[in-house]
Amino acid sequence: MSIRPAALRNNEGIMNSAILLVDVASAGRDSWKAFLQRHSYEVFTAKDGESAERQCLQLQPDLVLLYDNLPDVDGFDLCRRMKDNPLNQQVPIVLVKQSSNPADAARGRAAGAADFWGTYSSVAEALGRVQSLLRLKTYIDEQAKSVMLSLARSIEARHPLMNGHSERMVNYALQLGRSLDLRDEDLQELRIACLLHDIGKVAVPDEILLKPGSLNAAETRVVRQHPIVGVSICAPLKSLRRILPAIRHHHERMDGSGYPDGLCGHQIPLLARILQVADVYDALITDRPYRDALSPEDALETLNREAAYGWLDDSLVGKFSQLCRYGGDYFPVRGRTMLASYYA
Numbered sequence: 052m053s054i055r056p057a058a059l060r061n062n063e064g065i066m067n068s069a070i071l072l073v074d075v076a077s078a079g080r081d082s083w084k085a086f087l088q089r090h091s092y093e094v095f096t097a098k099d100g101e102s103a104e105r106q107c108l109q110l111q112p113d114l115v116l117l118y119d120n121l122p123d124v125d126g127f128d129l130c131r132r133m134k135d136n137p138l139n140q141q142v143p144i145v146l147v148k149q150s151s152n153p154a155d156a157a158r159g160r161a162a163g164a165a166d167f168w169g170t171y172s173s174v175a176e177a178l179g180r181v182q183s184l185l186r187l188k189t190y191i192d193e194q195a196k197s198v199m200l201s202l203a204r205s206i207e208a209r210h211p212l213m214n215g216h217s218e219r220m221v222n223y224a225l226q227l228g229r230s231l232d233l234r235d236e237d238l239q240e241l242r243i244a245c246l247l248h249d250i251g252k253v254a255v256p257d258e259i260l261l262k263p264g265s266l267n268a269a270e271t272r273v274v275r276q277h278p279i280v281g282v283s284i285c286a287p288l289k290s291l292r293r294i295l296p297a298i299r300h301h302h303e304r305m306d307g308s309g310y311p312d313g314l315c316g317h318q319i320p321l322l323a324r325i326l327q328v329a330d331v332y333d334a335l336i337t338d339r340p341y342r343d344a345l346s347p348e349d350a351l352e353t354l355n356r357e358a359a360y361g362w363l364d365d366s367l368v369g370k371f372s373q374l375c376r377y378g379g380d381y382f383p384v385r386g387r388t389m390l391a392s393y394y395a
C-alpha cells in the first residue's frame with residue numbers, strides 16, 4: 052500500500068488536498084493545473100487510463116477530474132472501473148466532457164461519478180465546484196472516521212474481557228511518545244492508531260476470537276490477516292491515511308519473525324513499534340485464561356526479555372521501563388482476562 056509522503060503537508064502539518072487530473076495533454080491542462088496549484092492543491096496528472104488507475108490507488112487523491120479525452124479508454128468506462136475498486140469508493144470522480152449532451156450526465160451518474168461537468172464559464176466557477184466537492188469529501192471522511200472508531204469499540208466489546216484495552220494502550224503509548232519528543236500531530240496519529248489497530252478483527256469469527264485455548268494453524272492464519280484487513284477498512288479514508296503503516300505492521304518483530312511482511316528493525320514504522328510496547332504491556336498486566344495478570348514489575352521484565360529475543364524494540368522498551376519505574380502513574384489496577392487469539 053503506497054501512501055502520499057509527509058512532504059505533501061503544508062506548514063501547519065495539515066495535508067493539502069490532492070487532485071488527480073486525468074487528461075491527455077490538452078491545451079488547457081497545464082494552465083488549469085498551475086491554477087489549482089496556486090490555490091494550494093497538490094496536483095498530479097495522468098494521461099491515459101492505465102496510469103490513472105495506478106495513480107489513483109497509489110496517491111488516493113481527494114478528487115479526480117477525469118476528462119473524457121483519453122487515447123486508450125472511454126472516460127465513462129474508466130470511471131466505472133475505478134469506482135468498482137473498493138479502495139476508490141471514497142474518492143469523488145468528476146467526469147468532464149467538453150461537448151456533452153443531456154444524456155451524458157445520467158451516464159456519468161450511472162458510472163459512479165460524483166458530478167458531471169460539460170463546459171464551465173470560468174476557472175473561478177470550476178474552482179468553486181472543486182472546493183465544494185472537497186469540503187463534502189472532508190465532511191464524509193470525518194463522519195466515516197467516527198464510524199470506524201465506533202466499530203473498533205464494538206469489536207472490543209464483543210469480548211468484555213478485553214474492554215478498555217485500547218484506551219489503556221493510548222495512555223501508555225502517548226506517554227512513551229511524549230518522552231521521545233514526538234510532534235503533536237504524530238501523537239494524535241498514535242492515539243488513533245492505538246484505537247484502531249485491531250479493527251481488522253471484525254473479520255475474525257467469534258469462535259476463533261473468543262476461543263479460550265490455543266489456536267490451531269488454520270485459526271492462526273485467520274487471526275494473522277487482521278492487520279491487512281484493518282488497512283483495507285481504513286485505507287479509503289484520507290483522515291486515516293497516515294496511520295495505515297502502524298495498523299499494518301503492529302505485529303512485526305524486530306528480528307523479522309513477525310507478520311504480515313516480516314519487516315526488520317527500523318523498517319518497522321516508529322508508531323508501530325511504540326504501539327507494540329503499549330499493546331504487549333497491557334496484555335501482560337491483564338489476566339488470561341491460563342495465567343493471572345503479571346505485576347507491573349514482572350510485566351516489565353517480560354517486555355525486556357521479549358526485546359532481548361529480538362521481538363520488541365529494546366531502546367523503546369528501555370525507555371518505557373524507565374517511565375514506568377520513575378516517570379509517573381503508569382501502573383493501572385490489575386486488568387481482566389485476555390484471550391488466546393490476542394497473541395496469535
Ligand SMILES: [Fe+2]
Binds near residue numbers: 248249277301302
Ligand atoms: Fe493486533
